[in-house]
Amino acid sequence: MGRPSGRIKLAVVMIAVCLQAPALAFGPAGHRIAGEVAASLLCPKVAAEIEALGGGESLAELGLWADRIRDEREWQHTGPWHFMNIDDGVPIAAYEHPPEGDVLWAIEQHTEALAQPGDPALRAAALRFLVHFVVDVHQPLHVGRESDRGGNTIEVRYRGEMSNLHRFWDTDVLRIEGLPETEYAARIKPLARVFDGRDHTSPADWADESLELRSFVYGFGRRARQDVVGLDETYLEAARVTTRVRLAQAAVRLAATLNGLLGDSGCEQRR
Numbered sequence: 001m002g003r004p005s006g007r008i009k010l011a012v013v014m015i016a017v018c019l020q021a022p023a024l025a026f027g028p029a030g031h032r033i034a035g036e037v038a039a040s041l042l043c044p045k046v047a048a049e050i051e052a053l054g055g056g057e058s059l060a061e062l063g064l065w066a067d068r069i070r071d072e073r074e075w076q077h078t079g080p081w082h083f084m085n086i087d088d089g090v091p092i093a094a095y096e097h098p099p100e101g102d103v104l105w106a107i108e109q110h111t112e113a114l115a116q117p118g119d120p121a122l123r124a125a126a127l128r129f130l131v132h133f134v135v136d137v138h139q140p141l142h143v144g145r146e147s148d149r150g151g152n153t154i155e156v157r158y159r160g161e162m163s164n165l166h167r168f169w170d171t172d173v174l175r176i177e178g179l180p181e182t183e184y185a186a187r188i189k190p191l192a193r194v195f196d197g198r199d200h201t202s203p204a205d206w207a208d209e210s211l212e213l214r215s216f217v218y219g220f221g222r223r224a225r226q227d228v229v230g231l232d233e234t235y236l237e238a239a240r241v242t243t244r245v246r247l248a249q250a251a252v253r254l255a256a257t258l259n260g261l262l263g264d265s266g267c268e269q270r271r
Contacts, residue, residue: 027171
């Protein structure tokens with residue numbers, strides 16, 4: 001996959017700032033935590049508009065909607081928007097969106113929809129989708145291989161527990177520490193504030209970062225679909241650190257996106 005980018009190297013160095021913070025993930029709990037951290041970085045004007053558009057729901061709860069509705073008949077077409085499939089060795093710059101859309105396409109579409117004045121219901125849906133997909137693209141296996149469905153067909157075992165590789169990165173990393181979500185959020189905020197104001201990347205860059213992590217995510221050495229892969233303590237610890245960085249980045253980028261869309265030139269003061 002080549003050398004890690006400067007952004008990934010910087011993130012690994014910065015993790016020392018919050019070395020004692022817990023691991024995070026991208027399932028429901030992870031989305032709530034990312035939303036809570038992002039909310040602390042919003043401008044007051046933006047926070048007020050999000051509260052109005054979201055019907056009073058917090059940013060932490062708004063991010064859950066896209067997963068809740070994806071199996072409903074009306075919304076089944078949104079399933080492919082949660083991820084993108086890209087082969088090993090293919091750069092993000094050469095990637096082409098499939099006709100049904102993908103996570104990068106969805107971020108772009110809902111960013112544009114939220115920025116446009118008009119139907120509040122349409123903008124509210126765009127907000128809910130955008131809050132979810134910005135976090136999703138930071139989970140390495142949401143930028144995955146089609147051959148194993150983003151790790152869903154790879155069974156894994158860790159500390160006596162059975163799972164699959166995708167679910168491990170989505171939710172299981174979070175369970176390792178066993179702390180309440182509010183405490184996870186409180187511990188990740190200092191790292192997010194280190195990134196805040198220093199990040200000038202695009203959604204394609206966020207996907208590229210996830211793609212760069214692929215060699216590590218699959219670095220357990222056994223990839224045959226029939227195998228049960230054992231994740232040792234070294235892997236678990238590296239996953240904790242990686243996930244911590246990715247979710248902090250997701251929160252900062254979500255807040256920056258919303259501040260840019262819904263704020264104004266004076267949108268600098270945080271709550």
